[in-house]
Amino acid sequence: KAGVTQTPRYLIKTRGQQVTLSCSPISGHRSVSWYQQTPGQGLQFLFEYFSETQRNKGNFPGRFSGRQFSNSRSEMNVSTLELGDSALYLCASSLRGEGAFFGQGTRLTVV
Amino acid sequence: AQTVTQSQPEMSVQEAETVTLSCTYDTSESDYYLFWYKQPPSRQMILVIRQEAYKQQNATENRFSVNFQKAAKSFSLKISDSQLGDAAMYFCAYRSEWTGANNLFFGTGTRLTVIP
Numbered sequence: 001k002a003g004v005t006q007t008p009r010y011l012i013k014t015r016g017q018q019v020t021l022s023c024s025p026i027s028g029h030r031s032v033s034w035y036q037q038t039p040g041q042g043l044q045f046l047f048e049y050f051s052e053t054q055r056n057k058g059n060f061p062g063r064f065s066g067r068q069f070s071n072s073r074s075e076m077n078v079s080t081l082e083l084g085d086s087a088l089y090l091c092a093s094s095l096r097g098e099g100a101f102f103g104q105g106t107r108l109t110v111v
Numbered sequence: 112a113q114t115v116t117q118s119q120p121e122m123s124v125q126e127a128e129t130v131t132l133s134c135t136y137d138t139s140e141s142d143y144y145l146f147w148y149k150q151p152p153s154r155q156m157i158l159v160i161r162q163e164a165y166k167q168q169n170a171t172e173n174r175f176s177v178n179f180q181k182a183a184k185s186f187s188l189k190i191s192d193s194q195l196g197d198a199a200m201y202f203c204a205y206r207s208e209w210t211g212a213n214n215l216f217f218g219t220g221t222r223l224t225v226i227p
Binding site: 031033035042043045048050055056058088090092094096098099100101102103104105107 | 144146148153154155156157158161202206210211212213214215216217218219220
């Protein structure tokens with residue numbers, strides 16, 4: 001069974017640009033969550049999608065958005081990038097009663 | 112909001128020895144899950160072990176076991192017969208069973224070094 005796949009693995013963007021990250025969950029998992037990991041703030045929850053609907057949202061500005069498609073694949077978008085958005089972005093897929101399974105992450109660097 | 116605290120930023124252990132990582136959490140809920148995740152230098156978060164709050168029996172996965180004290184809101188991870196491959200950041204995490212959502216609340220992590 002394939003794991004969670006995140007693309008791209010690495011990304012370098014300029015301030016003011018926007019970026020889209022992709023996540024393909026484990027087959028059969030309908031819940032996809034996104035997390036931001038930075039040395040200063042640690043692991044912070046961005047949002048969760050379940051059956052194409054945003055079910056839960058963390059405390060991030062509106063520049064951070066996401067969506068989920070009918071095949072459960074999810075995308076995360078960050079508009080008007082700031083230097084502080086440089087981070088490792090992790091995607092996780094879940095089934096109730098089990099833990100969350102993470103992808104390898106996308107390392108975003110904003111210059 | 113739920114909070115998870117890991118008070119040991121760094122720990123070290125000799126290869127083949129046993130080490131215990133600490134975690135406490137704060138919640139008013141009675142139904143929840145607790146997890147330990149490992150993040151090696153590759154940065155991928157790997158699920159090590161999970162514990163349902165309604166189960167009194169401590170979870171065990173091979174060399175990994177937990178000491179779950181619900182009343183004390185404590186959830187420590189014991190690694191037996193430590194191996195070089197156990198070196199990583201370890202994160203304790205909480206997930207509510209009340210909300211139906213799957214988001215995790217993480218602690219700040221403990222960096223484990225394994226000394227050959």
